[in-house]
Amino acid sequence: MKHITTPFTESIVRDLTSGDTVLISGTIYTARDAAHKRLCEAIAEGQPLPFDLQDAVIYYVGPTPPKPGQVIGAAGPTTSGRMDAYAPTLMEHGLRGMIGKGERSQTVIDSIKGHTAVYLAATGGAGALLSHCILESETIAYEDLGTEAIRKLTVKDFPATVVIDCQGNDLYQTAPAAYRRNA
Amino acid sequence: MREIAWNTIRDTVAQLAIRANTVLDTKVEEAIRQARTTEESPVGLAILDQLLENSQIARETATPICQDTGLAVVFVTIGQEVHITGGSLEEAIHAGVAKGYTEGYLRKSVVRDPLDRVNTGDNTPAIIHYKIVPGDTFLITVAPKGIGSENMSRIFMLKPSQGLAGIRQAVLDTVLSAGSNACPPLVIGVGVGGNFEKCAQLAKEALLRPIGQYSQDPAWAQIEKDLLFAVNDLGIGPQGFGGRTTALWLAVETYPTHIGGMPVAVNINCHVARHESASL
Numbered sequence: 054m055k056h057i058t059t060p061f062t063e064s065i066v067r068d069l070t071s072g073d074t075v076l077i078s079g080t081i082y083t084a085r086d087a088a089h090k091r092l093c094e095a096i097a098e099g100q101p102l103p104f105d106l107q108d109a110v111i112y113y114v115g116p117t118p119p120k121p122g123q124v125i126g127a128a129g130p131t132t133s134g135r136m137d138a139y140a141p142t143l144m145e146h147g148l149r150g151m152i153g154k155g156e157r158s159q160t161v162i163d164s165i166k167g168h169t170a171v172y173l174a175a176t177g178g179a180g181a182l183l184s185h186c187i188l189e190s191e192t193i194a195y196e197d198l199g200t201e202a203i204r205k206l207t208v209k210d211f212p213a214t215v216v217i218d219c220q221g222n223d224l225y226q227t228a229p230a231a232y233r234r235n236a
Numbered sequence: 237m238r239e240i241a242w243n244t245i246r247d248t249v250a251q252l253a254i255r256a257n258t259v260l261d262t263k264v265e266e267a268i269r270q271a272r273t274t275e276e277s278p279v280g281l282a283i284l285d286q287l288l289e290n291s292q293i294a295r296e297t298a299t300p301i302c303q304d305t306g307l308a309v310v311f312v313t314i315g316q317e318v319h320i321t322g323g324s325l326e327e328a329i330h331a332g333v334a335k336g337y338t339e340g341y342l343r344k345s346v347v348r349d350p351l352d353r354v355n356t357g358d359n360t361p362a363i364i365h366y367k368i369v370p371g372d373t374f375l376i377t378v379a380p381k382g383i384g385s386e387n388m389s390r391i392f393m394l395k396p397s398q399g400l401a402g403i404r405q406a407v408l409d410t411v412l413s414a415g416s417n418a419c420p421p422l423v424i425g426v427g428v429g430g431n432f433e434k435c436a437q438l439a440k441e442a443l444l445r446p447i448g449q450y451s452q453d454p455a456w457a458q459i460e461k462d463l464l465f466a467v468n469d470l471g472i473g474p475q476g477f478g479g480r481t482t483a484l485w486l487a488v489e490t491y492p493t494h495i496g497g498m499p500v501a502v503n504i505n506c507h508v509a510r511h512e513s514a515s516l
Contacts (some may be wrong), residue, residue: 060238067263074279087353103319114303115304115343115345116303116343116395117300117305117341117342117343118297118305118342118343119341119342120298120341123299126292126299126300126303126341126343127299127301127302127303127305127343129302129303131303131304131384132387132417134417144306152420153295154384154417154475155384155415155416155417155418155476156414156415156416156417156476158277174416174475175288176283176287176290176475177302177384177416177419177475177506178287178290178301178419178506178507178508179287179289179302180290180294180299180301180303180304181290181291181293181294181297181299181300181301182286182289182290182293182304184299187294189387198355199344199355199357200343200344200345212286214279214475214477215366223505224392224413224477225416225477227477227480228279228473228476228477228478229471229472229473229476229477230471230478231471231478231479232276232277232471232473232478232479233469233470233471234469234471235408235466235469235470
């Protein structure tokens, strides 16, 4: 189990291999479908972005509302493939890490290789457990989007698995073969 | 004629929505514990343990098991001798969903139009299925369903000549294409027969059947067992990281169909197979 901290520098990312389990600490940003659309529109129009993408990590999540006294509600990963249309543009502008769940397109894998980035998965369906690793949450942009707003999260020992490393190795492609018993 | 007050239905729907989203079905927990005894992958075992720990945290803190608290799918079985007082049944259900999702701190995931995508703010409208029966019973089931697994569901208009092999291929193709996206270990509902919309509804209803309760038809019960075995031989494993536990459970519901067709629908669910019922 590796302990890593954000921001994800190139040397941190180069040290991660598909299949590694890691505990992430530091600042990560939430964004899912609607926020990605706005981020890419802002880039296309040359507008400033709500946070610095350089070496940043985006977590694909739309949390439930916090109850009184809670930092955040349930906060597990959403399906990453819906962000495939936007992820290469963000990587071109410095994004280094993505946390979600589920397969990525070949275009995204190529982009991960080309920009020395990394894609990690958190456990889908473990939203209550994962919320305990989130120490602070602050909405920093697109508040009108509700659960889809961009939040700046401070996480400690957030558990994730490296799925696609900067060499383009993809755990989802390699891991099931060892357990497959039919065509 | 038996009377049921509008606000009783509203409050019941609200309670069922909150409970379904925060308390994992004990039969799912049992199935996960059972899967631990056969899972060969260390990573897979660790994930199954995480899901059990997550369930415990959710239950103890009344936090949703998963942040996708779903579209609220509601099944109503209403006796024709029942009269709803104080407002319409449909309004009571929508009001109950709004109340449950607001007071229970559940996520509001519904947009008013598929293209303009403006959130309705209270997770309404629900998707409601009515069944009218003789007598004065009133049974209501709230089955919130997340989109990660719903997006991976499929419908196949097979030819009769494709037979059981065609059904098997439809199920395996759906699970393979779902891969890691639907958060395995899965619960799978299969509908066979009827027509285009009927088989989709059968697949959804199959998800309501208690885990461990096979079809009452011995032939279909054997098919359910064989299909679950075949799914788990795919090796996808917990979260798609490889392993023996791709699905915890698979149920098939059937209906008579046309001489020229064999519709098959595969409704994929994650392990958070939510459904809570109440009789009023």
